[in-house]
Amino acid sequence: MIPAQQVVELVLQAATVDETIVIVTDRAEASLRWAGNSMTTNGVSTTRSTTVISIVREEDSSHTGAIRTSDVNPAAIGALVAAAEEAAHAAPEARDSAPLLTGNGTPDDWNAPVPETGAAVFADVVASLSRGFGGADRLYGYAHHVVETTFLATSTGIRRRFTQPTGTVEVTAKRGGASAWAGVSAPWFTDVQTDALLDDLALRLGWADRTIELPAGRYETLMPPSTVADMMIYLGWSMDGRGAEEGRTALSAPGGGTRVGEKLTALPLTMYSDPFAAGLQCAPFVAAVSGSETVSIFDNGMDIGRVDWIRDGVINALAYPRAAATEFGTSPAVPADNLLMTGGSAELADMVAATERGLLLTTLWYIRTVDPTTLLLTGLTRDGVYLIEDGEVTAAVNNFRFNESPLDLLRRATEAGVAEPTLPREWGDWATRAVMPTLRIPDFHMSSVSQAQ
Numbered sequence: 518m519i520p521a522q523q524v525v526e527l528v529l530q531a532a533t534v535d536e537t538i539v540i541v542t543d544r545a546e547a548s549l550r551w552a553g554n555s556m557t558t559n560g561v562s563t564t565r566s567t568t569v570i571s572i573v574r575e576e577d578s579s580h581t582g583a584i585r586t587s588d589v590n591p592a593a594i595g596a597l598v599a600a601a602e603e604a605a606h607a608a609p610e611a612r613d614s615a616p617l618l619t620g621n622g623t624p625d626d627w628n629a630p631v632p633e634t635g636a637a638v639f640a641d642v643v644a645s646l647s648r649g650f651g652g653a654d655r656l657y658g659y660a661h662h663v664v665e666t667t668f669l670a671t672s673t674g675i676r677r678r679f680t681q682p683t684g685t686v687e688v689t690a691k692r693g694g695a696s697a698w699a700g701v702s703a704p705w706f707t708d709v710q711t712d713a714l715l716d717d718l719a720l721r722l723g724w725a726d727r728t729i730e731l732p733a734g735r736y737e738t739l740m741p742p743s744t745v746a747d748m749m750i751y752l753g754w755s756m757d758g759r760g761a762e763e764g765r766t767a768l769s770a771p772g773g774g775t776r777v778g779e780k781l782t783a784l785p786l787t788m789y790s791d792p793f794a795a796g797l798q799c800a801p802f803v804a805a806v807s808g809s810e811t812v813s814i815f816d817n818g819m820d821i822g823r824v825d826w827i828r829d830g831v832i833n834a835l836a837y838p839r840a841a842a843t844e845f846g847t848s849p850a851v852p853a854d855n856l857l858m859t860g861g862s863a864e865l866a867d868m869v870a871a872t873e874r875g876l877l878l879t880t881l882w883y884i885r886t887v888d889p890t891t892l893l894l895t896g897l898t899r900d901g902v903y904l905i906e907d908g909e910v911t912a913a914v915n916n917f918r919f920n921e922s923p924l925d926l927l928r929r930a931t932e933a934g935v936a937e938p939t940l941p942r943e944w945g946d947w948a949t950r951a952v953m954p955t956l957r958i959p960d961f962h963m964s965s966v967s968q969a970q
Contacts, residue, residue, distance in 0.1 A: 518565065518589045522628060525670045527591065528569055531598040534605060536617050537672045538570040538817050540806055542665055545633040549643070549660040554650040556643075561635050565589050568806040569597050570814050571605040572617070579614035580605050581814060583807060613808055613840040615815040620674040631666045632680055638662050638706045642686055645711030654722060656715075658688035662706060669804045675818035679800045681854075683949055685940060686711065689900060690718040695725035695913060698880050698900035700743070700940035702949040704796070721879065724903050725913035731904070731966075733917065737875035738961035739868055739905070740926075742939035742953040745858070747881045748894070749788060750941055750948045752923040753856050755892055756826055757810040758835035762845050767892035767924055768835060775835060781927045782830040786860040786954075790853040791823035796938060797950040799854035811852060813838035821851045827927075829860070855950035861933025865955050868934055870908040877903040877910060878961070880942045881919075882969075892922045896943070897967050917963035932957035 521541040528539040542565065549559045568585040582604025586597055639660050649656055662684040669677045686709055687700040697718045703709045740748075761768035761775040768776050792801040803816045816838050825833045834850050842849040869877065884896035897918055904912045934955030941948060 519591050521565065521631065521666070521668045524567055524591070524594065525668055527594045528567070528598055529670060529672055531595050532571070532602070532672060534571045534602050535574045536572040537598075538572070538617070538814065539670050540568045540570075540804055540817070541668045542566050543631045545664045547634045547636050547638060547662045549636065549639050550658070551646060552657045553655050559636055563633070567597065569601040570806070570817075571598070571601040573602075573605045578610040579815075580608040581611050582606070582608050583814070585806060611815075613813040613815055613838055615813065615838075615840045615843075617671055617673045617815060618675055618818045620671070620676060620818065623676040624678055627668075627676060627678055632664050632682075634662045634664045634682075638684070642706065642709055642711050645715065648712070649715045652719075653692065654719060655691045656688055657691070658686065660684070660686045667800065667804050669802070669818055671818060677802050677804070677818050679802070679804070681799060685945060685949055686714070687940070687945070688714060688718060690715070690722055692722040692725070695722050696900045697721035697725075698942060700942060700945060702938065702940045702951075721901050721903070724910045727912040729904055729912045729914050731914045733963050733965045735960040735962050737872065738958045739865070739872065739875065739877050740956045740958060740961075741865060741877070741879060742937045742951075742955060743941055744878055744881050745953040745956050746856070746939050746941035746948075746951040747884060747943045748921070748923040748926060749858060749953060750856055750944050750951065751884065751894060752892065753788070753790070753826065753852060755889075756835050756852075758837040758845060758847065758850075759810045759841050761835055765889075767890060767922070768832070769890075776832050777835060778831065780831050781827065781924065782930055784860060784930055784933050785829050786827060786858055786927065786933060787825055787829060788827040788856065788858040789823055789825045790856055792821050792853040792855070793823070794855055794857055794952070797855040797857070797952065799950060801853070803851055810841075811836035811838070813840060815840065816849070816851070819849075819851065821853050824850050824852065856948070857936065857952040858954060859936045859952070861935055861954035863932060863934045863955070865934055868932060868955060868957060869905055869910065872905045872908060874907075875905045876914065876961070877905055879903070882943060884943045887920065892924050893920060894922060895920050895964070897969055899969060916967040916969045918965045918967050920962050920964040926956065926958055929958055929960065930956045931959055
C-alpha cells in the first residue's frame with residue numbers, strides 16, 4: 518500500500534476536468550469485548566478510503582460527481598478518477614455551487630508518518646476490568662479505539678491533514694435482575710477512570726435492591742450529562758439554516774425566517790462547537806465527501822472555528838455552507854465534530870439532595886423523530902431509572918417510553934449542573950466528543966410504561 522500522500526498526487530495528476538478534490542483517510546482500529554466477567558474477543562484492523570470529487574463548470578452552473586473506494590491498489594486510481602468525472606458530466610446542476618478555496622503549500626506535518634493503534638492501548642482498562650471480574654456483579658462491555666488520519670487536497674492548491682483519535686469504553690453491569698450502564702470517551706486511553714466507572718455502576722445496582730412500579734406521566738426528572746448529550750446532539754444535527762429559512766424545521770419562525778434571536782431559557786446556557794476545545798479536539802477544517810444542508814463539498818479545506826449555536830439561553834446561529842450563507846444574506850457557519858453546553862454550576866449530588874420526589878434518568882435508548890417541525894423525539898429509558906425521595910435515591914423504577922423535544926427541555930429546565938465530559942449512549946457510535954450539564958426538568962414526559970428490561 519503506497520502512502521496516502523502519494524495517492525493524493527496520483528489522483529490530481531490523472532484528473533482532466535475543471536477541478537478535483539481528493540480525500541484519503543487511513544484508519545487504524547482496535548476493539549475489545551467482554552461478557553460475564555470474561556474477555557471474549559479482540560481485534561485490530563487497518564483500512565483506507567479514497568474519495569475523488571470531480572467538478573465540471575459550465576458557464577454559470579457546476580456539476581459534481583463523487584466516487585469512494587476502499588481499493589488500495591495504485592492501478593485502480595485511473596479508473597476511480599474516470600468514474601468520478603463521468604458522474605460529474607452526467608450530474609444535474611449543483612445547488613450549493615461556490616468557487617473552490619485556493620492554497621499554495623503543504624502543512625508542515627503533511628509527510629509525517631500516520632499514527633496507529635493496537636490492543637496495547639487497552640492495558641489500563643483491562644487491568645481495572647480484571648479486578649472487577651472478581652466481584653459479584655456480572656460485567657459486559659466493549660472498548661473501541663480508532664485513529665483516522667485524513668489527507669485533503671484540491672486542484673486549486675489546498676493541502677490539509679488531521680489525525681482524529683476516538684476511543685470509548687462502555688460497560689453494562691448486572692446484579693440479579695437489575696442492570697446499569699456507563700460509558701466514557703477517551704481519545705488516547707491515557708487517563709480512563711475505569712475503577713471509578715465500576716464503582717458508579719455498583720452504586721446504581723445497590724439502588725436497585727428496592728424496586729417500584731410507576732405509571733406513565735410527567736415527573737420531575739434529573740437528566741445527567743449522558744442523557745442531555747443524547748438530546749442536544751440531535752438538536753445540533755437539526756440546526757441547518759436552509760431548512761429553517763424554508764420553513765421545514767423546528768428552527769423556522771412562524772410567518773417566515775428563523776428562530777435566531779429567540780430566547781429559549783432564562784438559564785445562562787451556551788451550546789457551542791469548537792474544534793480546539795480542550796480534550797475534544799477535532800478537525801479544524803471542512804473535509805466533506807458528500808454534501809448536506811450543513812456542509813458543502815465546495816467548502817472543502819475551509820477553516821472551522823467556534824460557533825455558539827445557543828448563547829446565554831438565546832438561539833444564536835444556524836449552520837450555513839458558503840453558498841447558502843450568500844443566498845440568505847448571512848455568514849457561513851460550519852459545525853465542528855463536537856458539542857459542548859456550559860452555564861450551570863450545581864453538582865449532581867446537590868441536585869439530588871434538593872429533590873423532594875422525582876426521577877434520576879441515567880441513560881436513553883432508541884431515539885427517533887416523531888415530528889421534525891417541533892423536533893419531538895421519542896425513545897426508551899434503559900439500564901437505570903431511579904426514584905428520588907426526600908433528597909435520596911431510594912429505589913429503581915420500571916422503564917418508560919418518553920416523548921420530548923430538546924428545544925422544549927431547554928425551555929422548561931429550571932436548573933443546570935456543572936458541565937462534564939460525557940459519552941451519549943444512543944449516539945455514541947457517531948458523536949463521542951461532548952461536554953454537557955445535568956438538567957432539572959420539572960415535568961419530563963414519560964408517555965407510557967415500557968416492558969424493556
